[in-house]
Amino acid sequence: MSSPTGPAANGTFLGMPAVPPRSPYGTGHLRGERTFPRAAHDELDNEQLRRNLGKATHSIRAKRLAVTGELPDWEQLRDAGSAIKTDTMNRLPELLEQLERKVTERGGTVHWARDGVEANEIVTRLVRDTGSDEILKVKSMATQEIGLNEHLESQGIAALETDLAELIVQLADDRPSHILVPAIHRNRDEIREIFLRHIPGVDPALDADPARLAAAARTFLREKFMTTKVAVSGANFGIAETGTLAVVESEGNGRMCLTLPQTLITVMGIEKVLPRFEDLEVFLQLLPRSSTGERMNPYTSLWTGVTPGDGPQEFHLVLLDNGRTAALADRIGRAALNCIRCSACLNVCPVYERTGGHAYGSTYPGPIGAVLTPQLAGMHGAKDDPNSSLPYASSLCGACFDACPVKIDIPSLLVELRHQHTEQSGTTAEKLAMKAAATVMKRPGLFTTAQKAAGLGRVLAGRDGTLSRLPPPLNGWSDSRDTPAPPRQSFRSWFASAEGAAAMRAAAAEGARNTDDAPQEDS
Numbered sequence: 001m002s003s004p005t006g007p008a009a010n011g012t013f014l015g016m017p018a019v020p021p022r023s024p025y026g027t028g029h030l031r032g033e034r035t036f037p038r039a040a041h042d043e044l045d046n047e048q049l050r051r052n053l054g055k056a057t058h059s060i061r062a063k064r065l066a067v068t069g070e071l072p073d074w075e076q077l078r079d080a081g082s083a084i085k086t087d088t089m090n091r092l093p094e095l096l097e098q099l100e101r102k103v104t105e106r107g108g109t110v111h112w113a114r115d116g117v118e119a120n121e122i123v124t125r126l127v128r129d130t131g132s133d134e135i136l137k138v139k140s141m142a143t144q145e146i147g148l149n150e151h152l153e154s155q156g157i158a159a160l161e162t163d164l165a166e167l168i169v170q171l172a173d174d175r176p177s178h179i180l181v182p183a184i185h186r187n188r189d190e191i192r193e194i195f196l197r198h199i200p201g202v203d204p205a206l207d208a209d210p211a212r213l214a215a216a217a218r219t220f221l222r223e224k225f226m227t228t229k230v231a232v233s234g235a236n237f238g239i240a241e242t243g244t245l246a247v248v249e250s251e252g253n254g255r256m257c258l259t260l261p262q263t264l265i266t267v268m269g270i271e272k273v274l275p276r277f278e279d280l281e282v283f284l285q286l287l288p289r290s291s292t293g294e295r296m297n298p299y300t301s302l303w304t305g306v307t308p309g310d311g312p313q314e315f316h317l318v319l320l321d322n323g324r325t326a327a328l329a330d331r332i333g334r335a336a337l338n339c340i341r342c343s344a345c346l347n348v349c350p351v352y353e354r355t356g357g358h359a360y361g362s363t364y365p366g367p368i369g370a371v372l373t374p375q376l377a378g379m380h381g382a383k384d385d386p387n388s389s390l391p392y393a394s395s396l397c398g399a400c401f402d403a404c405p406v407k408i409d410i411p412s413l414l415v416e417l418r419h420q421h422t423e424q425s426g427t428t429a430e431k432l433a434m435k436a437a438a439t440v441m442k443r444p445g446l447f448t449t450a451q452k453a454a455g456l457g458r459v460l461a462g463r464d465g466t467l468s469r470l471p472p473p474l475n476g477w478s479d480s481r482d483t484p485a486p487p488r489q490s491f492r493s494w495f496a497s498a499e500g501a502a503a504m505r506a507a508a509a510e511g512a513r514n515t516d517d518a519p520q521e522d523s
């Protein structure tokens with residue numbers, strides 16, 4: 001037996017798990033209830049959703065291209081962002097300890113949460129210690145990921161979202177469908193209905209004018225800002241050098257939550273740390289331009305620990321792992337942790353644009369969600385796990401890679417995850433089909449016979465010339481694709497026919513004529 005600190009014969013260390021844990025199965029919102037193709041199938045029937053998504057993604061795309069195109073050093077900024085994040089991931093433990101030291105020096109308290117369960121328990125205990133049974137929330141992906149609101153509710157603590165879109169989603173008992181625009185799937189008439197039904201004391205004559213809808217939410221929230229004693233936020237960045245936390249937002253609700261309550265609790269994924277204060281110079285250019293297509297977001301709040309007599313007098317930082325160390329341990333997949341959650345990859349993705357965020361079943365939708373969700377929560381290939389279907393929710397067109405401000409090569413990560421899923425899932429009908437196909441393709445005689453047999457599939461085709469459903473094990477292919485009926489004649493049999501031979505002779509003669517007619521070079 002090796003010593004408690006020394007390496008064992010197989011290179012692992014006693015007391016250290018060989019594979020860091022993923023987010024626990026069944027907790028939080030990192031796993032949907034249905035596989036992506038099934039969920040997407042239903043979402044595609046929602047015309048309202050497709051219209052809203054098409055409009056919103058097109059307009060954000062155009063704005064993003066305009067504001068990124070006006071910077072002559074945009075590509076250098078992307079390179080700098082990528083390099084800073086890569087350096088951060090390479091020395092994450094040391095930077096997190098530095099962040100903890102600095103926050104503590106400035107009067108804050110740091111808590112380490114291995115997973116969502118621990119983070120939820122820590123936040124609940126901290127809120128209880130204040131004697132409060134309600135909190136305000138600043139829009140935060142990390143707290144959505146761990147299902148904090150639901151957990152607090154089960155413990156008798158009411159959590160109120162203060163971002164307008166998050167408030168709409170919460171009042172409707174709905175789920176966000178976009179990282180940046182969580183209520184993108186709702187139109188203004190629906191929002192009016194939601195407000196009339198759920199905001200106490202709202203004017204019954206409220207119409208669907210956006211400004212009046214926003215004013216109704218503002219009146220409701222203003223009173224809450226003035227009376228609630230505890231707020232919970234996420235963080236866009238945490239600076240190791242100074243212990244400073246940063247939240248960027250557009251509505252000012254974040255600024256209210258970060259300054260007015262007596263107690264502030266921030267839940268931050270450990271990958272959000274940045275080494276130096278000056279790194280913000282890069283990311284505060286990259287993030288707003290990539291997310292909302294603005295040169296600068298309207299509100300940027302920075303705070304460092306506690307300042308006596310100014311702002312919250314108690315500050316807690318909960319550092320959340322929840323599968324991030326496991327992602328970090330994956331040599332290829334760790335690049336996904338560089339994500340700054342700008343949502344540019346969602347807005348350019350042809351799959352996301354058609355299916356919307358709910359189809360992904362996770363807090364993180366779109367291309368980055370298809371990578372990050374399986375990495376944080378794992379894939380259980382043998383169990384038809386929804387997360388195993390996410391890496392296939394892509395055409396691998398590469399638009400996400402082009403748009404990403406920190407140059408995450410999402411298509412390559414998706415391919416790697418597909419590989420990992422295939423390795424995990426053992427013998428499947430698909431693998432057997434591929435093996436059979438390989439055997440047939442190696443033998444020309446067998447291949448010709450198989451082609452002739454496949455030609456019989458024409459009788460099953462509909463009037464549009466497609467096969468709607470192939471028999472098992474090929475049904476996985478036809479479930480999400482149009483399958484054209486086999487042609488009347490394969491290329492090989494045409495090539496071997498008299499007609500094919502005549503066509504080839506004619507082509508050869510044509511080629512010879514063109515060579516004779518070509519201008520001769522001077523010698």
Ligand code: SF4
Pocket residue numbers: 290338339340341342343344345346368400403404405406407408
């Ligand atoms: S992967 Fe890149 S483009 Fe997508 S949300 Fe993250 S930072 Fe933005």
